[in-house]
Amino acid sequence: MGYIEQQQQSRYTIEIGKVTFQLKEHHDFLWLKKIGDVFCVFDEQDSGNICFGVEINNKKLFVKYAGAKTLEFSGDTKDAVVRLIEAIPIYKKLEHPNLIKLVDHFSVGKGYAAVFEWIEGECLHSHWSFGGMAKYTNPESPFYRFKSLDIRKRLDALDTIFSFHTFVESQGFIAVDFYDGSILYDFKYHKTKICDIDFYRKSPFVNNIGEHFWGAKRSKAPEEFTLWATIDSRTNVFTMGAIAFGLLGGETDHTLSKWEADKELYEVAFKAVEKERNNRYATVKEFYEAWNKALK
Structure with a gap:
């Protein structure tokens, strides 16, 4: 070499x-x-x-x-x-x-x-190759290709994400800086893997950074923009809901008209991204159970 x-x-x-x-x-x-x-x-x-x-x-x-x-x-x-x-x-x-x-x-x-x-997957937020709007509009973009998959495959990917974060919660951790750039998708075998959990922390803790707390704006909960706000399971519930809207809906547009799956699933995701944290599911486990019930 x-x-x-x-x-x-x-x-x-x-x-x-x-x-x-x-x-x-x-x-x-x-x-x-x-x-x-x-x-x-x-x-x-x-x-x-x-x-x-x-x-x-x-x-x-x-x-x-x-x-x-x-x-x-x-x-x-x-x-x-x-x-x-x-x-x-x-x-x-x-x-x-x-x-x-x-x-x-x-x-x-x-x-x-x-x-x-090594994982034979592609990052859904590959900004080095498809920056800006190209992520959403270029047919070669991994995110564009993922959004073009049928609903069942995207639901399977979300199940991988939700089940892992239910486990994360059970171990007493909070997912910090989790967004679509942390998702690898293998388009050949339709397998999903999670990467880059470097910033995950033990729960609970407070936002000691403020507005620039780690994470992508499109998937951060309101408290992740607020100095000294509590970061806990309800924060992770918001993140899971935001990811669902990113992969099945209009990303930051949480309207039903942009949602591509069943209304029952929409209602679960919408509750997860409530700005008022006490209106969300209390835990990721509770959210995941409601999601699976809506799936059935």
Whole structure:
């Protein structure tokens, strides 16, 4: 595997085998050669992580690394490293068939790497390839293709998401920063996997950031915009409802006219996204039971 690094206008271009990417400053990635051959890179993340697809002995792995100054990240790389390290016990505690599997993790110089099993799926929010309106209008976009699937397949995907988060709740955790970018869908075998649970936390806790609390605006509950508001199971209920509207309805438009499934399911989803938190289901488990009852 070749390794080339060049500096140009305060950007460093790194070439590993057939993969090329840019950083804000020099960083050593020769350690990747010990894992395998890099066949793809995901370098347009604003989380401070850079990710790679690596193959060795016909086995693919997904490597998430914190410690390099990526172009899209404006924070401190030390914070990104700490967040990834703190995420490791979360992946271990929440190990589940619906979640990507952590297989290794280790320090690399001043950085940190987490290695996962590779999933043959496509991210439903692939902003690096289909940014802006292209996500919704380009027929090649994973989100567009997913929304074109029949209702049954989309309901199956939601069941994967809801069942996992019922488990998450049972383990005393809250899903922070869960949105369609955390969903991988295999269009060949119609399987759904969840990735990127780095920010999940033990319940309950408070929003100590305010308006810019982690997460996509389209799937955040009102309390996730409010400083010192409680974040708990009712917050997760809102997130589950928001995801349902994203995959079956008009996303932030919660009207029945945009909803593609049965009215009974709409009513469950609509209750989940009530702005007044006390009007929502109290727990994800309660929401999931109501959802399944409406399905029948």
